[in-house]
Amino acid sequence: xxxxxxxxxxxxxxxxxxxxWSLARLKSRYNGHFYFSAAVxxxxxxxxxxxxxxxxxxxxxxxxxxxxxxxxxxxxKTAKLAKKLLDLANNIYLAKGTGVRIVHRGEIDSLAxxxxxxxxxxxxxxxxxxxxxxxxxELKTLVENKLHTPVKIQSENLExxxxxxxxxxxxxxxxxxxxxxxxxxxxxYLLKVPEAGRQLLDGLLWGVKLNGCxxxxxxxxxxxxxxxxxxxxx
Amino acid sequence: MNDSIKKDILSLLKSAIDILESEEEGDLLExxxxxxxxxxxxxxxxxxxSISMALLIYSAYKIFARGKDKNRIYSNLTPVLKQAxxxxxxxxxxxxxxxxxxxxKIIMTIDSxxxxxLEELLDKAKLKKGAKIYEHGISIARVAEILGISLWELSxxxxxxxxxxxxxxxxxxxxxxxxxxxxGLK
Numbered sequence: 001x002x003x004x005x006x007x008x009x010x011x012x013x014x015x016x017x018x019x020x021w022s023l024a025r026l027k028s029r030y031n032g033h034f035y036f037s038a039a040v041x042x043x044x045x046x047x048x049x050x051x052x053x054x055x056x057x058x059x060x061x062x063x064x065x066x067x068x069x070x071x072x073x074x075x076x077k078t079a080k081l082a083k084k085l086l087d088l089a090n091n092i093y094l095a096k097g098t099g100v101r102i103v104h105r106g107e108i109d110s111l112a113x114x115x116x117x118x119x120x121x122x123x124x125x126x127x128x129x130x131x132x133x134x135x136x137x138e139l140k141t142l143v144e145n146k147l148h149t150p151v152k153i154q155s156e157n158l159e160x161x162x163x164x165x166x167x168x169x170x171x172x173x174x175x176x177x178x179x180x181x182x183x184x185x186x187x188x189y190l191l192k193v194p195e196a197g198r199q200l201l202d203g204l205l206w207g208v209k210l211n212g213c214x215x216x217x218x219x220x221x222x223x224x225x226x227x228x229x230x231x232x233x234x
Numbered sequence: 235m236n237d238s239i240k241k242d243i244l245s246l247l248k249s250a251i252d253i254l255e256s257e258e259e260g261d262l263l264e265x266x267x268x269x270x271x272x273x274x275x276x277x278x279x280x281x282x283x284s285i286s287m288a289l290l291i292y293s294a295y296k297i298f299a300r301g302k303d304k305n306r307i308y309s310n311l312t313p314v315l316k317q318a319x320x321x322x323x324x325x326x327x328x329x330x331x332x333x334x335x336x337x338x339k340i341i342m343t344i345d346s347x348x349x350x351x352l353e354e355l356l357d358k359a360k361l362k363k364g365a366k367i368y369e370h371g372i373s374i375a376r377v378a379e380i381l382g383i384s385l386w387e388l389s390x391x392x393x394x395x396x397x398x399x400x401x402x403x404x405x406x407x408x409x410x411x412x413x414x415x416x417x418g419l420k
Contacts, residue, residue, distance in 0.1 A: 212389030
């Protein structure tokens, strides 16, 4: 059955905006599985649940799991591939003779899970993991410029990482809220104000951006215009 | 400890000592610049010592900026940094790390409100330095792991900075078309 894999970031940006409920609606429309990995569960539920801050947010995510919106993939299912990918990813960029550990186990587990489950997409809000998949050379330039240190790409590791993740396609929470908007999931928030659709989309997209979704202002404007154009053409 | 880290921390300590001993007006700005510089190594090696040093220098800068007794910063913190430098030069890491911890305690005693404030200061310092490390290309979850902070808190903090403005990878239209196709929109 078809599936979508979630990294921790999109769940964080949606729940801190009180939009987690919209995923249940999106899931019924999708008619497939929404997964996250055991490592992501640790970040989303286990750690915040055992602290005071973000405990309620963790409870909301737990509720979504209990309601079957999310399913958690067992760690042993992704462990082998995740370990391989993590070793490769964290040894692609060499600075001062050291492999720069650029990604976390949770992010890599999401990629491994998506690969194993042949998921249609991985939802990742985070910039680095996305760049590693889509534009690793650009990531090298970014790291190099910021570190003011020459960075070397270990081509063999990058090639192997690319081969193992070549089927992975990435979307963000910004695309999810735009699609949910188009599907009418947020219609109850279309108020009697000028340009209600534009205002709603603007509020939704800035909400996820301000809670960690790496989407630029320019992209937000483009998404709004794209969605409003689609709406007009219907 | 890696030689490169050792060399960098020794140079950082020397600069911090020079700044504090000069007792000049520009010290505040120089301390801030110094705490940013150490982030390069913290990003590459992600080691406890580079990160502690970045947090210590940043905390000293913040206490300075609060306008607290500058003379006490000069007279109390400088000797500890000198001892830490000597310990590190002799590869006495255990003693070096104790001196760094002591540096944080001294910052607390300089500011009477600091026993409460330091915890908040350290939390803020971690977020601020975390955002810097993220800016250097390290993923957000990895940064949270290195600094021992909540991914929830770091995501919200970074979201409120200009950092995610960096445009990358697939263009917006392709990505949204993919999302629409997945959810059965034509």
